[in-house]
Amino acid sequence: MQPTDHPRRPILMLHGRTWSSVPVYHLLGKTNTHTDPNVTTHRSLMESLYAAGLQPYAMDFRGFGGTPKDSTNTVIPNRCVMDTEAVLTFISEKHHASKELFDHHQPALMGWSQGALVAQLFAQKSPLMISKLILYGSIYDPLVRYPRAPLFVNGTTDGHGDEDEDRHKNTFNAAIEDFTVEGSIPPDAAIEFAEAALLADPRKAQWNNLCQFNNCDPARVHVPTLVVAGDQDPYAPLRVQSELFSSLGRGADRTWSIIADADHAVHLLDSGSERFLNIVKSFVENGKKGESLDG
Numbered sequence: 001m002q003p004t005d006h007p008r009r010p011i012l013m014l015h016g017r018t019w020s021s022v023p024v025y026h027l028l029g030k031t032n033t034h035t036d037p038n039v040t041t042h043r044s045l046m047e048s049l050y051a052a053g054l055q056p057y058a059m060d061f062r063g064f065g066g067t068p069k070d071s072t073n074t075v076i077p078n079r080c081v082m083d084t085e086a087v088l089t090f091i092s093e094k095h096h097a098s099k100e101l102f103d104h105h106q107p108a109l110m111g112w113s114q115g116a117l118v119a120q121l122f123a124q125k126s127p128l129m130i131s132k133l134i135l136y137g138s139i140y141d142p143l144v145r146y147p148r149a150p151l152f153v154n155g156t157t158d159g160h161g162d163e164d165e166d167r168h169k170n171t172f173n174a175a176i177e178d179f180t181v182e183g184s185i186p187p188d189a190a191i192e193f194a195e196a197a198l199l200a201d202p203r204k205a206q207w208n209n210l211c212q213f214n215n216c217d218p219a220r221v222h223v224p225t226l227v228v229a230g231d232q233d234p235y236a237p238l239r240v241q242s243e244l245f246s247s248l249g250r251g252a253d254r255t256w257s258i259i260a261d262a263d264h265a266v267h268l269l270d271s272g273s274e275r276f277l278n279i280v281k282s283f284v285e286n287g288k289k290g291e292s293l294d295g
Contacts, residue, residue: 008055016113018293020065074208110134230262
């Protein structure tokens with residue numbers, strides 16, 4: 001890693017319900033054959049954040065990508081929060097140990113889609129471990145309450161044989177269903193994402209105990225928070241984003257950004273990726289009372 005003109009501020013990114021961090025945040029695509037160094041073909045948010053002067057990190061929840069499942073064979077929200085804490089501890093120790101390359105501030109935490117609920121739970125539990133919180137395309141909805149699992153089941157599945165096996169496979173159509181705004185992403189790029197997503201996550205991770213997300217309460221978030229989403233995001237409608245933003249706890253900076261002509265995966269779109277990058281970089285690097293990189 002090469003030194004920069006200023007220490008890099010760290011940011012940890014959490015993926016969503018279905019796809020792991022490599023296809024979501026590090027989609028490299030085809031090799032860049034352009035001679036112009038300013039022309040890139042990748043759609044890697046990791047690369048873009050690094051080029052912008054931040055130090056990005058991403059993690060997978062258990063059972064996603066190359067990360068093994070635990071003994072439950074399921075993904076549990078509170079376990080995701082605990083694993084996020086472990087990764088943030090590692091990042092904080094790394095950055096405090098090498099201040100020449102890294103910024104001394106605590107990491108920022110960004111969660112996308114269902115990962116935003118994990119990030120919010122973490123911010124409610126351990127606010128002193130992060131400097132900023134970014135709720136990106138959050139599916140938080142105060143009107144949604146996840147039911148508890150039944151106490152008693154007979155251990156059988158709903159499907160039989162091949163039908164049950166197929167039910168747990170991810171599909172190409174599921175991988176491209178987030179792209180809904182015409183002209184926002186070229187077909188080739190959408191296909192590249194689908195192929196990378198299916199390679200990383202051929203089977204659906206099985207979430208369990210979603211009722212733990214019922215503990216998400218914006219009023220208990222007391223860290224500087226950015227709420228950001230596309231204006232045509234079907235999973236994060238403006239009505240709900242408004243409720244989320246206005247209910248955040250008092251006493252900390254908060255910003256709400258709406259990106260036009262974009263849906264759920266803003267950071268992958270031609271129509272929104274650059275604006276998304278600039279919004280996130282500005283929010284992470286700046287704070288109240290003129291705080292800057294040297295603050």
